Amino acid sequence: MPVAAPDSRPVTSAAVPGPERPPKLALIGNPNSGKTSLFNQLTGLNQKVGNFPGVTVDRKTGLAPLGGARRAEVIDLPGTYSLYPKSLDERVIADLLYDPTSADYPDFVVVTVDASNLRRGLLLFTQLADLGLPAVLGLNMTDVAAERGISIDVPALERELQVPVVPLNARKGTGLAALRIVLADRLAVAPTRRFWEIPASLRPLVQQVRARFGLHNDYLALHYAHQFRQLHFLSEADRTDLARLTEQAGFDSTARQAEETVARYARLNEVLLDVVTVTRTERQEPASNKIDKVLTHRVFGYLIFLAILFLLFQAIFAWAQYPMDWIDQGISALSGAIQARFSGPLVRLLTEGVIAGLGGVLIFIPQIALLFAFLAVLEESGYMARVTFLMDKLMRPFGLSGKSVVPLISGLACAVPAIMGARTIESWKDRMLTIFVTPLMSCSARIPVYTVLVALVVPDESWLGLFNMRGLVLMGLYLLGTASALLSAWALKVVLKARERSYFIMEFPVYRWPRWKNVGLTIVEKVKAFVWQAGKVIVAISVLLWVLASYGPGQRQAQAEAAVQRQAAAQRWPAPETERRVASARLETSYAGTFGHLIEPAIRPLGFDWKIGIALLTSFAAREVFVGTMSTIYSVGQDADLGTVQQKLANEKDTQGHPFFTPRRALSLLVFYVFAMQCMSTLATTYRETKSWRWPLGQLVYMTGLAYLASLLVWQVF
């Protein structure tokens, strides 16, 4: 419970003794008011990204040098239009500003406002001022305001608001020196002026709340009455008390909020009367509107969006391949170099377990970096809002919104960055639906599996002399994945209850050139988040899978190996052939092999045998491992000159001597790979993004169940 002496404001809370503690300042402002640009300008690379307790809202903090040895600790709060939260993200602000005992409680706030939208930005400022928080006003985007013929009398604004006002262009960095001086000298003052008087009818309730919690401010007490159900720091007893008090007073939160907002706007009209002058130079249509005529056109709008998607796809599929190959080769070279010099089980654990797992993490970096470079540019330029606008109606029948489009399509390349990209979706329900179904989109890791199996059973012929059969089947697999993603979202939307009312209302930002610094910082931040957080889980599971595939119960592995060696000696196999057969025998008798035999009864109805069972287990690490595992297992009993995996699979015979991989069996396996959740990186990312094991477990059970049923259908019906 927050405790403060009745008449002292916790302006500089002396929680940590000593004068060296840098002051804490919180950045707060409307979305699109240039808050993030200002944060990047103030802190540069000294940023730390974490999460606010209990929610997946990015908590960005950084140290801002203010000249000399003086520094300030800056925290970037989610963009909001008012202190009454409308989304889960915005609740973070209330938890932070209403609890003076919280670790992040700021010494003062910097409110960024868009100078071309001054009135709306100042609504938030007046609320903060009425809370008595020391504040500085950062008057941002003065260039846009000037373009629109809006001139602002800064000294007059300072007089009216009674806090320092610093004109800024955060994107270019102008005005920052002035802001640093204001911050360093701690010129932020608690405004003495109040912008809204609490109506007399609410006073008794406000006094009761103030007395009950020992609050220093009337307006804060009123916010307790409005928001107590959502304030995390209040105890159960506190909430019961507040529920009783508000009920006794007949307090109608919605109506009182609406009245307050209208009264504040009326007050702001007076404040701005002598501050803002608009010189109407027969306004020509803003450039943004002209661009919108093309980019949201009923034909060109979609064509341009398709072209951008194509480029995005090209980048993640093709361009990312080069750095991915380098990483792959680098990791193999490292493992090879270590294995050439040392040997023993520990070295194998290091190379085949840890380093291979690490490779599985690092390999994603190029795709993540490229996708987020694209997303950051689209977001920064203002185009993303238009994509949402174009696609919203198409996505709504499935319970998704226009904002789900980009993550879903990125999922065709790789679900990991795609799920991370779903953070742009504000509505909790839309975001969870998007995250949940994204892995059903056929990602690039499925390509090797698809191509091997399709080439195995589908003839390389054309249909109607036009379409290549293999291409058609491949396209069908992609369509199957996409359709299942949309239908799953549609089914899930019925089950999932919304935690909040979701709004589509959003501001259309004006088009602007992206700032490369912001783009660069986004990439660094996302890559770091993936490597550190998802990476831990991936390496751990890689090591586990390595142990399962390398060791077996009892002496069976040693016996199997000895048997192969005897056979080799008797039949004079060349060394590579022996090695292959030993590897295959060891895998068969390992825990993984035992597991394959164990689950064979379960997967037999799908047309799979124990060998495919092993491949299913090992491809849980990553789907592409399927090809390698199949190659190892099917080396048994074949000619020395093995050729490709495809040939090996084609040569495999069933008990009657017919080819094992019939079209029916291959199709069953293909369908399984379309649906099955076989990617621990995705599960780890889902866990990171949802902060709960329920979601990744749900994905695992649902997708694997779907895969099983679909394969069963294929094998039993055809």
Place this chain on the structure above:
Amino acid sequence: MALFRRSSAAAPAPPAARTANDLQPGETATVCCLNDPDMALKLLDMGCIPGTRVKLVGRAPLGDPLMLTLGDEGYTLSLRVSEARTIQLKA
């Protein structure tokens, strides 16, 4: 203060009342009141208060959502048809 009407979902505004969804592209009108209390709070926060001038800039190719310009600052909002229907206009 009759800021917004407390109308239940079952009884929407009478069909005679024009809403922001009835505007023609390029047409301007004045906000009279907001029919949905919860939606009203969000709209008010964003500056869509009774008395504000709104202009329908255009609609998405499939007719939904739509783009509204608000007030003299001339900033643009995008909102769904269901949301625009809660903005009642002065006759």
